[in-house]
Amino acid sequence: MTCLVDHLHKGEASFCTQKLGEHFPVLSQREAFKVTSQTDGKWVATATYDSTVILWDAAEGTTVHQWTPHDYTTVTSLAFCPDGPFLLSGGNDSKVKIWDLAEDLREVTTLEGHTSHITCCVWSPRGDVIASGSFDGTIRLWNARTFHKLYVLKQSGLEADYIDLAMFSPDGRWLVFGSTRSYHVWNVDSSMLHKSVLASGFHAHITVFDSSSTRLLVPEGDVVKLVDVETGEELAVLRDLKSGGRGAAFSPDGTLMLMAFDNGTIKLWDANTSVELFSLEGHRKPIQGASFSPCGKYVASASDDGTVRLWRTRDGSCEATFSEHQGTVVLHVTFSPDGETLWSRDSDGTIIMRRMRDIIPTDEQAL
Numbered sequence: 001m002t003c004l005v006d007h008l009h010k011g012e013a014s015f016c017t018q019k020l021g022e023h024f025p026v027l028s029q030r031e032a033f034k035v036t037s038q039t040d041g042k043w044v045a046t047a048t049y050d051s052t053v054i055l056w057d058a059a060e061g062t063t064v065h066q067w068t069p070h071d072y073t074t075v076t077s078l079a080f081c082p083d084g085p086f087l088l089s090g091g092n093d094s095k096v097k098i099w100d101l102a103e104d105l106r107e108v109t110t111l112e113g114h115t116s117h118i119t120c121c122v123w124s125p126r127g128d129v130i131a132s133g134s135f136d137g138t139i140r141l142w143n144a145r146t147f148h149k150l151y152v153l154k155q156s157g158l159e160a161d162y163i164d165l166a167m168f169s170p171d172g173r174w175l176v177f178g179s180t181r182s183y184h185v186w187n188v189d190s191s192m193l194h195k196s197v198l199a200s201g202f203h204a205h206i207t208v209f210d211s212s213s214t215r216l217l218v219p220e221g222d223v224v225k226l227v228d229v230e231t232g233e234e235l236a237v238l239r240d241l242k243s244g245g246r247g248a249a250f251s252p253d254g255t256l257m258l259m260a261f262d263n264g265t266i267k268l269w270d271a272n273t274s275v276e277l278f279s280l281e282g283h284r285k286p287i288q289g290a291s292f293s294p295c296g297k298y299v300a301s302a303s304d305d306g307t308v309r310l311w312r313t314r315d316g317s318c319e320a321t322f323s324e325h326q327g328t329v330v331l332h333v334t335f336s337p338d339g340e341t342l343w344s345r346d347s348d349g350t351i352i353m354r355r356m357r358d359i360i361p362t363d364e365q366a367l
Contacts, residue, residue, distance in 0.1 A: 043101070044336065044343060045087055046351060047075035053089060055101060058336050061353045065105045069097050077120045081144075083127040090118030096132045098147070109147045113140055119164050126172035129188060133163030139177045139186075153186065153193075155179060169213035174229055176207060176216065183207065183218060185229065195232055206247065210271065211254040224248070224259065226274065236274035247289045251296040256313060258299060260287040266301055268313065278316030282309055288331050293356075294339040302330035308344045308352075310359065320359055324352050 043064065044056045051072045055065040069075060070091030077090035085102040096111040096118060116135035123130055123144065130142040139153040155161065161179035168175050174194070175186040185195040197220060206219045209229070216229050217238075226236040238259070246260040250271060257269045264283035269276050285304035292299055298319065299311040308322040308330055328346040335342055335356075342354045 043080070044353075045078050045080070046345070047078050047089070048349070049074050051075060051091075053078065053087075055087070055105075056353075058341055058353075065101065067105060069099065069107075070095060076118050079121055079123045081123050081127060082125050088121045088123055088130065090121040090132060092117045094118060094134065094136075096121050096130070096142075111140070111142055111147060111149075113149060113152070114138065116162075119162060120166045122166050122168055124168045124172045124175075124188070125170055128172070129168075129175075131166045131168070131175055131177070133166040133177060135162040137162055137179070139163055139166060139175075141175075151191065153177070153184070155182065155184075165207060167207065167209070169209045169229070170211055171213040173213060174209070176209070176218075178207070185216075194229075206259065208248050208250055210250040211252055215250075215254075215271075217248050217250070217257060226257075226271075238269060238274065246287050249290065249292055251292045251313070252294055253296050256292070256296065258290055258292070260290040260301060262286040264303065264305070266290050266299065266311070268299070268316065278313075280309075280311050280316055280318070282318050282321070283307065288329065289333055291334050293335045294337060298335075300333045300335065300342055300344075302333035302344055304329045306330060306346075308333055308342075310342070322352075322354070325350060 042058055044058045045053060047053050051068045051070065051074060053067055053069055053075055054063055056062065057064055069089045070093045073092035075089055075091050079088040085100060087099045087101055088096060089099065090096045094114045094116055098108040100106040100108050111132065114132065114134040114136050118132060118134050120133040121130065128144050130144045132140050137155050141150040143150055161181050163177055163179055165178045173189055175188055177184055182196060182198050184193060187194045206224055208217050214229055215235065216227050218225055218227060224238045225234055226238060227234055246262060248259045250257055255271050257271045258266055260266045264285055264287060266280040266287065267276055268278045283301065283303040283305050288302045288304065290299055290301040297313055299313060301309045306323065306325050306328055309318055310320040312319055325346040328348045330344055330346050333344045340356055342356060343351065345351045
């Protein structure tokens with residue numbers, strides 16, 4: 001079965017031929033490296049090193065908008081508004097822009113002030129605050145209604161470094177941000193710094209809140225700790241990072257935790273007891289990322305071995321292995337927020353959308 005992907009025309013959508021094409025649209029975007037999805041699952045946005053952003057129809061895998069938002073510089077970060085048709089984009093031009101996606105694409109405003117490349121931009125789940133991080137070592141907080149600057153949070157001393165993490169808790173109360181040497185927790189409601197931790201070798205991609213916003217999985221030194229956000233109490237120490245952590249996540253209901261590793265395995269823990277439940281094994285090379293499905297019944301993983309795997313969380317079994325990204329490294333995998341589609345991207349710029357109903361019949365998904 002042959003897949004035809006047009007890499008000559010950047011950003012154009014094409015589809016697999018024969019039966020595979022009926023189920024798995026293959027979307028070509030050269031050097032795609034950012035993928036984000038809207039809360040209601042209507043859209044998926046991707047960004048590339050060639051400065052292009054593409055907005056996709058999540059159900060059909062077709063292009064809605066395509067544009068170059070940052071004066072032909074690299075687009076480094078994307079984030080959807082949680083309660084409206086708006087998209088944040090950050091770029092190497094040191095600017096954050098807000099786009100109205102309804103009907104005709106329109107630039108709403110530009111947030112300026114950073115003096116170096118944007119590394120991350122995020123929208124609070126409450127929709128009221130925007131945070132942007134930069135190579136200039138600062139986090140800037142913005143009023144998401146008026147777009148006025150609220151605060152500039154600066155690192156100082158030995159821990160000063162570029163920002164490579166900015167993440168709001170699901171309830172919008174907390175903002176965690178950090179660099180390679182430290183992380184910090186900001187109380188959004190009181191506008192005060194809640195906690196700062198020196199953590200040499202901090203791994204931003206292994207930092208995540210649980211669904212209740214009360215616990216934080218965070219690397220400190222060579223270990224990953226589960227901590228109480230409010231009190232800072234250490235609840236558990238999960239794993240030595242000498243094996244190379246590649247990603248972490250909580251299940252949507254907060255009952256499970258996962259971590260992905262360089263040795264090709266994924267570990268699942270009970271989030272309440274910190275007892276290891278399953279080791280998901282099958283990838284032959286390091287894992288680039290893993291995520292839970294919105295229902296919490298599945299885990300999807302992406303690997304350097306060129307495959308995407310789908311696992312069941314109830315018993316750790318591998319439900320399916322996908323090899324459409326032949327001869328490449330699969331860099332990212334994510335479910336749409338409604339759980340109906342599974343997206344992956346590879347090092348060659350190919351994005352593949354799979355419909356879950358074509359992988360697992362709807363009646364079996366309910367089991």
